[in-house]
Amino acid sequence: MITQKMKYALKALLVLGDEAAKDQPHALTIEEIAKRSGTPKRFLEHILLEVRNAGVIASTRGRSGGYSLLKRPAEISISELLRTIDGPIAPLPCLSRRAYQRCEDCTDEATCRIRKVFAEVFWSYLVIIDSLTLEDMLRSGAVADQVMGAAQ
Amino acid sequence: MITQKMKYALKALLVLGDEAAKDQPHALTIEEIAKRSGTPKRFLEHILLEVRNAGVIASTRGRSGGYSLLKRPAEISISELLRTIDGPIAPLPCLSRRAYQRCEDCTDEATCRIRKVFAEVFWSYLVIIDSLTLEDMLRSGAVADQVMGAAQ
DNA sequence: TAAATGTCTACAGTGTTTATCGTGTATAGG
């Protein structure tokens, strides 16, 4: 299960993606994004900060500030976002490449049967999810400009 | 990430599977399973009980009691075990068939873009993991009878 | 009947999730 936080992050990116597709896109304030996506504003602050630190969106401060996409939707990876917000995707810590951790109780990784089997499943899964981008989500929508519910 | 509990359950099933493959298989006590798999005994109690209630293993009480596999390893589904121990596999509650739950904040499931995209990923993933059985894990091991570490 | 074994309920420590609040900092516009 993905967390609520991840859902909020996705909704926010959908809002920003829809905005970026307009004729004259504006930077959107947290308040505006919160309103359009239906997420708690103060919580969204933290989420957008994380997404910004991941280099996916840009923020400008002060009057007329706000957030906007930093990359094209096709370059924004859903699996990267998942890793940023929810942490490692791998089913076992010893299978994660970026967040590798030895299983405490494991005496020999090379012969571990649990690791071996989950590794195969995981590689197949990675191929699928690693290819997914924000553009796929944006395109998958029916009508673009319904306030929300469509953007969910 | 799968939980520690799920890892313990798998280790226990590997122990029982290895035992069942022997010439003269015995039922194994919780204590023995705990020792062979390296899991805390009192915690393992709960886990084995859940697995038993799921119909995967059998228990006999009293003196010379213990646990043994109730089905053949090829009939024991890893994904079913995952659902039993760790709960729904689906990335969203609205995508789980057995544990379906409407997302609280969702206004229209049919047009939800998050749901739509994750559904595709999920179906592909299900095909992979639903085909996995305990036998796959047992076979994937190198030498069968190394005390543990191989059984992990 | 006693010893060995599984069953069941309760509880507790720790960490994660889901937020909210207060305050600090940058910027545009007047």
Place this chain on the structure above:
DNA sequence: CCTATACACGATAAACACTGTAGACATTTA
């Protein structure tokens, strides 16, 4: 230069999940 507007950041807290531990009970067999 001032101030309103916006993002930035750290602290806190309630609810829940995870990882066990403990005690009492039920069942079986020798």
